[in-house]
Amino acid sequence: MPTGPTRSMSAVFTxxxxxxxxxxISERIAEAAESGLLEPSQRLxxxxxxxxxxxxxxxxxxxxxxxxxxxxxxxxxxxxxxxSFISPELAPSTxxxxxxxxxTTRAELTDLSAHVEALAAGCARAxxxxxxxxxxxxxxxxxxxxxxxxxxxRRLETEFLVEVAAAGRIARLARAxxxxxxxxxxxxxxxxxxxxxxxxxxDHRERLINAIACHGEAEAEDAARALIAHxxxxxxxxxxxxV
Amino acid sequence: MTxxxxxxxxxxxxxxxxxxxxxxxxxxxxxxxxxxxxxxxPLTGAAIDRIVKPDVEAMLAAxxxxxxxxxxxxxxxxxxxxxxxxxxxxxxxxRVDAIANLSASTPGRYRxxxxxxxxxxxxxxxxxxxxxxxxxxDGFLLTYTAPVEWGRPEGPLGVAGVDIAIPSLERLxxxxxxxxxxxxxxxxxxxxxxxxxxPQASPGDFAEPSDQRWTIGHGLSVIA
Numbered sequence: 001m002p003t004g005p006t007r008s009m010s011a012v013f014t015x016x017x018x019x020x021x022x023x024x025i026s027e028r029i030a031e032a033a034e035s036g037l038l039e040p041s042q043r044l045x046x047x048x049x050x051x052x053x054x055x056x057x058x059x060x061x062x063x064x065x066x067x068x069x070x071x072x073x074x075x076x077x078x079x080x081x082x083x084s085f086i087s088p089e090l091a092p093s094t095x096x097x098x099x100x101x102x103x104t105t106r107a108e109l110t111d112l113s114a115h116v117e118a119l120a121a122g123c124a125r126a127x128x129x130x131x132x133x134x135x136x137x138x139x140x141x142x143x144x145x146x147x148x149x150x151x152x153x154r155r156l157e158t159e160f161l162v163e164v165a166a167a168g169r170i171a172r173l174a175r176a177x178x179x180x181x182x183x184x185x186x187x188x189x190x191x192x193x194x195x196x197x198x199x200x201x202x203d204h205r206e207r208l209i210n211a212i213a214c215h216g217e218a219e220a221e222d223a224a225r226a227l228i229a230h231x232x233x234x235x236x237x238x239x240x241x242x243v
Numbered sequence: 244m245t246x247x248x249x250x251x252x253x254x255x256x257x258x259x260x261x262x263x264x265x266x267x268x269x270x271x272x273x274x275x276x277x278x279x280x281x282x283x284x285p286l287t288g289a290a291i292d293r294i295v296k297p298d299v300e301a302m303l304a305a306x307x308x309x310x311x312x313x314x315x316x317x318x319x320x321x322x323x324x325x326x327x328x329x330x331x332x333x334x335x336x337x338r339v340d341a342i343a344n345l346s347a348s349t350p351g352r353y354r355x356x357x358x359x360x361x362x363x364x365x366x367x368x369x370x371x372x373x374x375x376x377x378x379x380x381d382g383f384l385l386t387y388t389a390p391v392e393w394g395r396p397e398g399p400l401g402v403a404g405v406d407i408a409i410p411s412l413e414r415l416x417x418x419x420x421x422x423x424x425x426x427x428x429x430x431x432x433x434x435x436x437x438x439x440x441x442p443q444a445s446p447g448d449f450a451e452p453s454d455q456r457w458t459i460g461h462g463l464s465v466i467a
Binding site: 029032037038039044045050052053055129130132166169175 | 342343383433447
């Protein structure tokens with residue numbers, strides 16, 4: 001299994017466009033911090049280096065950092081070892097995820113899950129038609145993780161969907177699936193804290209891979225729907241307990 | 244399966260339409276290697292940008308079929324265990340994957356991709372795709388990459404390349420393929436279709452086996 005976040009953060013990497021740069025840069029950094037690409041407590045480069053890395057002016061970076069400080073995504077300390085850091089508070093945690101779940105309505109959860117499910121089903125059908133041996137091999141490396149690190153399992157869950165989307169080779173569906181899945185944000189961390197959920201999710205992934213490997217389009221669609229519905233029903237059940 | 248002895252002129256025509264892309268990447272990788280090695284002082288991200296970006300802007304402006312282009316420094320060049328991505332796309336030369344350059348947690352982000360790995364290990368121009376690039380651009384692409392050499396034992400400095408959107412290639416090649424046959428396709432090394440005029444197939448599908456096949460270089464073939 002590859003280490004470190006990879007394509008699951010793709011939403012973060014859509015290119016920077018000109019215009020309202022401060023907005024875009026602060027949003028991207030917020031997303032990168034949320035997804036774990038930029039790690040909690042990680043030091044950010046100084047304004048000049050930062051500006052060079054993103055190809056914008058130091059003034060733009062200064063404004064973006066100010067905004068990120070207001071949003072408590074970045075903290076700045078003074079002194080010899082001072083500088084700007086991704087806030088240590090941003091590490092995905094059960095508390096943060098549960099508080100987000102409490103703030104989300106059942107209507108929103110159902111809406112988003114249905115969207116992700118439809119997109120995953122479409123990608124799975126295309127993958128069953130078009131996946132090659134290497135695609136299937138890649139998917140197999142994201143079935144389950146060793147150990148019980150929830151963050152690791154959550155990353156693997158997203159990486160697996162990326163592989164299915166990539167194997168289908170329908171750019172529009174793949175893009176839409178990645179964007180919709182990213183909207184779950186820290187919520188997708190929560191089901192992965194549950195060992196029972198993780199085992200069943202791995203089984204669903206295994207079933208989906210097998211369907212794709214033998215080019216069963218209907219079976220693949222079915223397995224993809226079951227995989228997404230598994231997360232949705234976990235979240236909806238937990239939601240009912242929290243409210 | 245035996246290849247036909249003589250390449251029909253229609254196939255040569257398809258191959259000829261693709262040589263500017265591969266030639267351009269080969270040439271650029273060489274000049275880029277020279278400019279990057281000639282630079283005095285440490286090869287920082289900013290230094291790489293200053294050398295690479297004007298070339299990319301010129302390429303994007305000169306050829307609307309080029310969706311994006313850039314250079315990726317091999318691991319260890321700009322910092323230990325990390326790459327550096329200097330890649331831009333589109334008519335506005337939008338920067339791609341910039342925040343990953345700041346990340347401490349992305350060693351090996353490009354390590355498993357064919358467009359990065361194969362030119363570095365084979366030392367040759369590589370054509371990757373058709374694939375959906377979920378890492379950077381989200382487009383359906385063919386990517387040409389070549390190693391950027393600097394004559395050091397530790398291996399190439401990185402890879403330089405261009406992205407070409409599959410729809411652009413289809414516009415470029417459809418009529419030429421139709422002249423080969425009514426079901427002709429341009430396919431990659433795995434027999435996956437890049438462009439086709441067949442009413443039964445789409446780009447991204449595997450091609451039906453065919454006895455009529457001509458290799459046209461860099462792993463690409465035309466099948467009738």
